[in-house]
Amino acid sequence: MTVEESKPTTKPAKKPLRVLHITFNMGIGGTEQVIRQLVQGMANESVESEILCIDGHIGPIGEALQQSGVLVHKLARKQGFDWALIKAIRKRLREGRFDVVHCHQYTPWMYGWLAALPTRAKVVFTEHGRFYPDRYRYKAMLINPIMALFTPSIVAISEATKDALVKYEFIPRHKIQVIYNGIAPLVRDKEEAQKVRDSLGIPKDAFVVGTVSRLDPVKNQAMMLRAFKQFSEKEPGSYLLMVGDGPDKAKLVSLAEEYGISERVIFTGFINNPVHYLAAMDVFLLSSHTEGTSMTLLEAMSLEMPAVATRVGGNPEIIEDNVTGILVEPDMAYPFAECIEQLLQKSILRQSMGQAARLSFDKRFSANAMVYQYSKIYGDPDSAPYSLHGSTDEIENG
Template sequence: MTDSPSVLHVISGIDVGGAENHLLMLLDGLSSRGFDVTVAYLKGDGELASDFREAGCSVERIGIRSDFDPLGFGKLVTEIVRNDYDLVHTHLFHGDIYGATAATVAGVPAIISSKHNDPPYWQEQPYKLIHDLSLSRTDRVLPISEHVRDYLLETSRISPNQVQTVRYGISPTEFDGVSERDVQSVRRDFVDDNTPLVGTVARLTEQKNLETLLRAFEQVRDRVPDAHLAIVGRGEEEDRLKRLAETHDIEDDVTFSGFRTDIPELMHAFDVFALPSLWEGFGVVFLEAMAAQTPVVASEVSAIPEVVADGETGLLCPPMDEAKFADAISTLLETPEMAESMGKAGRERLDREFAVDRMIEEVATIYQDTLSSKSQ
């Protein structure tokens, strides 16, 4: 093993998203700690490619054209052989399958996989068989939450000894640098003056369950008539959600802003952050709200209770219960003292339990331990 281990991260894509942003923070930290880091992405537009390069990483686009692409697989094997990596670390379903198999063919000494979610298809054929095969080639598996760890052990044959939870972490620095002037500028994109602003940042997909949020907001408006809802993000559900807002006669009280990059300013601008996800492997977006001291209303499912402390840093509700979501949001808007207290508690919880340096050090130690064991 070299003094500066070379690590290839293989991920399905590096367009903007939770797992992708997490990887960017991780690789930035690993690069600064002396690891020679490359990221290979299999598909997508590579929206974050320049960010990865700025973080000190090499970036390789593989460009698979289908779920099973022999040419793309061959390109990945060639990339691994040519650079003689010490370790391959895989992410997301296609990254796991292509990465673990290509690393095995190329004779890489160590293979690690991060598990970012708890997808139902892990239990469905042929995905279960393919997933199990990729796990059989993997030395260590790093779920991002205890919920994902439990789900992994329930749905696969992997040994618990191979599994170590490494929870996400973020740096709050960019959230601390937000000025009041910037916050007010962002608020004016949605509301005037002191109008209560509820916000969410999410991909507009079935998983995020934004239909429930819209239905809940119709009831919020009955209790807090001047409240406004900001939905930040893009996705295949956008047109349907806009039609739903019109059906419930709240289209004037809801702004669909599309994709935005000013997340720290947005999180400070929201009075309440709300997201009724059907499942989450972790939910980095909740940490972002906590970094801005914004109280959270979220679903009591999957890993979310590991992140959001119910009654302390936010309020958790059954994911499909629009009445309870409406009550939770309205309560926080109507009692700003509670909202402020929960926001402060959220930031304290973030600083205490979800620091990015902790995450990076844990992964770096796992790399060194795994490579050391392979060299014995």
């Protein structure tokens, strides 16, 4: 045997998969959190990710990713239809030699799809939620079926979102698959949660309900305030903790004063990492007119916290009614208040719902499960190296 014949054969290193995420910006929100989970979750799995923001600014989540070494680009989309934006995205796709362009929300899909047409990049489109009220756009009837035909993968974050894409965007149902949002579970620190209560002047044994959300009309926190007013008339020692900021803040502060509950409704403003504020609550509240997959609802579930939420959008797909939380018809303040009271009075029920919520979270809404499903879309699942820090069987079985 010659020396050459005895040399071991080695396989060439596999070329990393290159993915460009296109989004409006990387501010604070559910879409941005999903992108962050995908970028970070695939960082060790032979995937190189970059992000392109088309609204002219990056935002705090994007800036944090930049500091960790992720390339985040920005372009300034002009009013009207911006042909120059298509050219700029196409230039980035070619320079970066991307294999996949993952478009988040409709407008990034339209621009990303047009930009990718003469390139080698595979287009993936994820619809993260719908406006309220939803509406028909008749231009979509002509354009969207064509875009869908030449988009290999279209994803909705809930069955409700999928139904909306079929009804309002004229996308064939068979083209759409559902992948629920996933997050890394939060860790409860009881001492830090108590420090939050102390800093806000909330007594140690007080019953606290609350939300972590953008203060926006679509979230319908005005109904939440009405419900808390009714609830607190029976339970005057309770508190409502509203974590977040947004265009409705001044209106909501005024309503709390009008209802005579301002001393027990606490508006914290925007909190960059609200985990300890969330952990300071006993019950999570979600009063939205519409939802896709609420990331803060998932965070509450990961902390073994039951929720009272409106029966809209993806909420019924996340919450098993009277098992992991309670669902109420939208904009119904009195039933909403009654459900809060029920969870106050029945501490054993509250505890069992919280435990069931965490079990459901682990099985269906973990970041690993979401990242694995997207990895199958990005590349060939039979040859993809995505272990995601656990075996495929472990991920698929819960």
